[in-house]
Amino acid sequence: MTVPFGSAFCRILLVTAILGLAACDDDYSATSSEVQSPTTGESTPDAPSSDDPSLEDSDMPSEPETPTTEAPTTESPLEVSGYIVNGPLDGATVSVYSLEGVLIGKAMTNAEGFYQVDVSAPPPYRIEVEGGLLDGKPYTGVLEAPCVTAVRCNATPVTTAVSLLMREGGYNRDEAMAKVNSRTGMDYDPFLRVYVDKKPAPEFDLASAREYIHGGDELAAWVEDLVEWATQPIEKQHVPAGVVYRHTVTTSVGTGTGGAFNVARKTVVHGKSTSFIVTPATGYSIASVTGCGGTLVGNTFTTGTITAACMVTAHFETTSYTVSIEAGVGGTVDPSSSQTVQHGEAVSFGVTPAKGFAVDKVDGCGGSLNAGTYTASHIVGDCTITASFRVDLAAPQNVRASKGEGQVTLSWDPVEDAQSYDITYATETFDPDNPAVAKGFDVEPDVAASPFTINNLINGAKYHFAINGNTATGHLDGASSSLISATPQLSGPVCYGKKASDPTVCSGRGVCSSNNTCDCAFGLVTGRECDVELRFANGETSYTWPTNVDRHSIIQGPALPVDRDDVYTWTFKIVADGYHPARNGMSFGLASYPQIYPIAHELGMYADEWAYSGRDGLRRHVDTAHFGTALRTQGEYVKFEYYTRTGRVNVYTKRLGESTFSLEANEPLFEEGVAPPEGRLLHIAVSAMAWKTVTVEFVE
Missing domain, CATH: 2.10.70 (Complement Module; domain 1)
Structure with a gap:
């Protein structure tokens, strides 16, 4: 049916303009544009715009699609059609009212909620919907809608809220829709979009809204909630069911x-x-x-x-980064603390080795070392600069060794930057890098300077020495010298392990005149080490025989041990004489065991038996021709030398008026190759036969 554009229609336009309704908008679609934002150009900041990248294409408003069931067109009278949706209402009564509130038509909805009705007046209209079935159950709510066109005059719970805003709030249709759109963030009616246009409504929870409205029972409450939500401050309202604001x-x-x-x-x-x-x-x-x-x-x-x-x-x-510093022993990095550096900036540090050290390596932060300065030119993160140093002490040169008694003195050229020196030594050659495995290993640490004497060494043992410098920082070892050897030696003669200068040498009663030779010069002593005192059995150094001794009478002297390589010497002197006229005087000799009787024929009955060996059956006779003249005169001397290793005896005499001793006999005391058993003692013995007193004494 064609709508005439005559004077009567213009009168209607005038009235609707006064009410603020867009009556001339014949293209307005109740499917989409019926609930669109006002066309006045006012911005609604809370509503998504078409250029919002967070919205999917499917969320954008679009032109409404033509419903699958079209309202029939007639030329006359005017025809009003549309959809009634809370979900599609089947069999609902649609009442169409004119602007003046006059009922101008009624119709029933089909199963899709579509209706069409002939009316006697042009738009705008207001429709009311009652009854019908929703999902097969009676619908108890009353839906409303303001319509500016005859086609697609739709009614939903949203259009009902717009009608309530217009009726009770004094808003025109566009203002009421703008209120709803502003708060819901939608520019479409979600009920029509889902059930008529068959499109999703992501900004609205349709299921929650339908559950709340509950077949129309709570429609009025839901509409009031939406009106309050659209008109009151948000913080004072609760969000209507289904509204995803x-x-x-x-x-x-x-x-x-x-x-x-x-x-x-x-x-x-x-x-x-x-x-x-x-x-x-x-x-x-x-x-x-x-x-x-x-x-x-x-x-x-x-x-x-x-x-x-x-x-x-x-x-x-x-961004700022921390450049940390780690410096090893032997040098410094300046500045020494961590530095804060901005992204892309450069940082530099001075690297200085200590005395006796050299720079070994500096790395980190992508830098490089040049003339003692380490520069990292482009810092892009936290990083650490690490500097390490190595010992740079040369090996001591011109090392010299001087041996002494139990000591060796070492000297060397000073090493530049060395704080002190270590002297390592052993009694066998060694590797200076691993000396501890060597025999006799020892070390003299922290020697201040050259020269240095090492004491308490073993004389005659060969020692090997190496010297290295030490750094002042960390006391680390520099390079080691080559090995040098020396053997400590005693100075002067040594007698039986004692130096000649030792006051206890030769038992303190002799002089060490040459190696292992003691001159028994202090007191009447004999023996290798001057350790046997020359005294007779009476404890004196002289002995006097009584008058008229008609048989040989023997006086015993000191015992002589024979278990060492001793040499015994002694000398007798006749200091008074009174010999028996029938005898030849005195005899001197050795007995292999102590005398038992005060008077005994132990040395022989005659003076020519001077080397009687005792009662063990071993004897040696020395006749007068070998012995010489017996001592008879005061002032004459006889000297004996006895060697325990060979058993040889040398006999010397010095007659009255002679200045030197002459050898009278040189014979072994025992049979050739036979010596007294170890541990035996030989005893000096002197025998005499006198008719007057006779006196002899040890003189040396």
Whole structure:
């Protein structure tokens, strides 16, 4: 049916203009544009815009599709048609009223909720819908809708809220729809979009809304909730069932540089929170992220509960890094403490070895060493510069060794930068890098300077020496010298392990005149070490025979041990004489065991038996021709030398008036090759026969 554009229609336009209804908008679609935002150009910041990257294409408003069941067209009278949807209402009564409130037509909906009815007046209209079945059950609610066209005059719970806003709030149709759209964030009616246009409505939870309305029982309550939600402050209202109310959260970078968010904005359901990934650019770090009541953990910023549009702002700063320093023993790095360096900047350090050291290696942070300065030219992260040093002490040169008694004195040329020296030595050659395995190993540490004497060495043992310098820092070893050898030696003669200068040498009663030769010069002593005192059995150094001794009478002298390589010497002197006229005088000799009787024929009856060996059957006779003349005169001397190793006896005499001794006999005391058993004692014995007193004495 064609609508005439005559004067009567213009009168209707005038009236509707007064009411604020867009009556001339013949193309308005109740499917989409009936609940669209006002066309006045007013912005609604909480509603998503078409350039919002967070919206999917399917979320964008689009032109309504033509319903599958079209209303029939007639020329006359006027025909009104549309859909009645809470879910499609089947068999519901649709009443169409004119602007003046006059009922001008009624119709019933089919199973898809579609109706059409002939009316007698042009638009605008108001329709009311009652009854019908929703999902096979009676529908108890009353739906309303304001319509500016005859075609697609649809009624839903949303159009019912728009009608209530117009009736009770004094809003015109566009203002009422703008209120609803602003708060819901939608520019379409979700009931029509899902059930008529067969499109999703992601901004609306249709199932929750239908469950709440519950077959129309709670329609009025839901409509009132939506009206209050659209007109009252948000914080004072609860969100109507099904309304997924969203706010736009935008992001910004405070300085404009240094990093970015993962998205420019997000739409967030009222009462929910969202998060953003904040990524610094290379060389930057996050200084702060603020806004929307959120917190930053790592690179993730999570908002607080979103109840209004808000903005998250990030500030970035140039990243600073810590350059740490590690310096080994033997040098310094300046500055020695860690340094804070901005991204991309350079940093330099002075590297100085201590005395006796050289720079071994410096690395870290991608730097290089040049003339004692280590420079890292482009710092891009925390890093560590490590400097190590090596000992740089030369080996001692011109090493010399001087031997002494139990000691060796070493000297060498000084080593530059050496604080002290270690002298290592052993009694066998060794590797200076591993001396401890050598026999007799020892060390003299921390020797201040050359020369140095090592004492308490073994005379006659060969020692090997090596010297190395030490650093002042860390007391580390420098290079070692080559080995040098020396053998400590005694100076002067040594008698039986004792130096000639030792006051106890030769038992303290003789002089060490040459090696292992003691001259028994102090007192009447004899023996290898002057350790046998020359005294007769009476304890005196002289003995006097009584008058008229008509048989040989023997006086015993000291015992002579024969278990060592001793040499015994002694000399007798006649200091008084009174010999028996029938005899030849005195006899001198050795007995192999002590005398038993005061008067005994132990040395022989005659003076020519001077070497009688005792009662063991071993005897040696020395006749007068070998012995010489017996001593008879005062002032004459006889000297004996006895060698225990060979058993040989030398006999010397010095007659009255002679100045020197002459050898009278040189014979072994025992049979050839036979010596007294070890541990036996030989005793000096003197015998005499006198008619007057006779006296003899030891003189040396």
